[in-house]
Amino acid sequence: MGIYIEYNTDKKFDFNYEDVIRSVIIEAIDYVKCPYKAELNVTITDNEEIHEINKQYRDVDSATDVLSFPGLNYVEPGDFKSLRKFLEENHEDYFNPETDELMLGDIVVSIEKVYEQAHKYGHSPLRELAFLVAHSMMHLFGYDHMTEPEAKEMEGKQEDVLARLDITRDKDIKMITKATKEDEALIKEAKKAMKFSYSPYSKFPVGAALLTEDGKIFTGANIENASYGATNCAERTAIFKAVSTGEKKFVKIAVVSKKGAAYPCGICRQVMSEFMNENAICLVEVDKEIKRYSLGDLLAFSFKL
Numbered sequence: 001m002g003i004y005i006e007y008n009t010d011k012k013f014d015f016n017y018e019d020v021i022r023s024v025i026i027e028a029i030d031y032v033k034c035p036y037k038a039e040l041n042v043t044i045t046d047n048e049e050i051h052e053i054n055k056q057y058r059d060v061d062s063a064t065d066v067l068s069f070p071g072l073n074y075v076e077p078g079d080f081k082s083l084r085k086f087l088e089e090n091h092e093d094y095f096n097p098e099t100d101e102l103m104l105g106d107i108v109v110s111i112e113k114v115y116e117q118a119h120k121y122g123h124s125p126l127r128e129l130a131f132l133v134a135h136s137m138m139h140l141f142g143y144d145h146m147t148e149p150e151a152k153e154m155e156g157k158q159e160d161v162l163a164r165l166d167i168t169r170d171k172d173i174k175m176i177t178k179a180t181k182e183d184e185a186l187i188k189e190a191k192k193a194m195k196f197s198y199s200p201y202s203k204f205p206v207g208a209a210l211l212t213e214d215g216k217i218f219t220g221a222n223i224e225n226a227s228y229g230a231t232n233c234a235e236r237t238a239i240f241k242a243v244s245t246g247e248k249k250f251v252k253i254a255v256v257s258k259k260g261a262a263y264p265c266g267i268c269r270q271v272m273s274e275f276m277n278e279n280a281i282c283l284v285e286v287d288k289e290i291k292r293y294s295l296g297d298l299l300a301f302s303f304k305l
Helices: 017-031 047-058 081-089 111-121 125-140 148-164 181-194 234-243 266-275
Strands: 002-007 038-045 066-070 102-110 206-212 217-221 250-257 281-286 289-294
Touching (some): 002 017, 017 038, 017 125, 017 148, 017 181, 038 047, 047 066, 047 102, 047 111, 102 111, 102 125, 111 125, 125 148, 181 217, 181 234, 181 281, 206 234, 217 234, 250 266
Parallel strands (some): 002 038, 038 102, 250 281
Antiparallel strands (some): 066 102, 206 250, 281 289
16 A cells, blocks of 8 residues: 655654545544545645645635545545446546556645644644644545535544544653554564574574555564674564665564564664664564554664765
8 A cells, every 4th residue: 555645844743644644644644545546646745735726726815724636536435336437447647557556645734733733722733743643544545524524424433533543632652552453464564574584593583574655565574694793683584685675664663573572673774774764663573462562662763874
């Protein structure tokens, strides 16, 4: 799945906004049971630019919190079955020819409105961003709030999506801690990769699964050597495999082992920082529970040239 995030402002979030956006989008797509692999674009901007976009496309001369530009016209909101024949007949107009992913549309969010409204309503900026993305996703699925019944239905679906991620108004959180559907799928791939571990010396097999920005998954296992120093960890195996095919943008990596938690070593963390930004997510399975860490937490001061 392709989730492309563009950042068009000097203002910064103080939490892992990329993970919030990805998690909410993926959860929303799963919630409406979209049968297609999909992609969409998200732009983070400020009040000035979203004001201009709002005026240009909606003839509204003011800044707003979020704008949604759906790529589809639905017969019924969220109903992909009624679109199946239409999409089959017009495949080239609605699917990316390079990825064959359904183009759901575009989302534009004002970072200034995120913080303004979080303060106004008394909840965390993370919760406000998650709400705006969930709200916008419902628009991309054809839902609206022009009438009271429509608004009530749409609000209920937004809250359902946020509840799945344990994002509530009363929690001042800085990061999503509950494992997402995407997390679980990546852990599963890492476990498959672990079967190919070559670890006759440590007897500690490790598997890793790496997710690219456009949704590709590369896996790797630890490959040991009698000299020990020449051993390659599972994380680096997956990363080097991906880079050798031309991939250089990664958003998430999962690491698993049969014998307890397998946290990335220092060298792996440094290699990860070469191709992943501080908001990238590292998943580690601990006692059958998926723990989520940002790369910035794992390696606060990476080496840079």
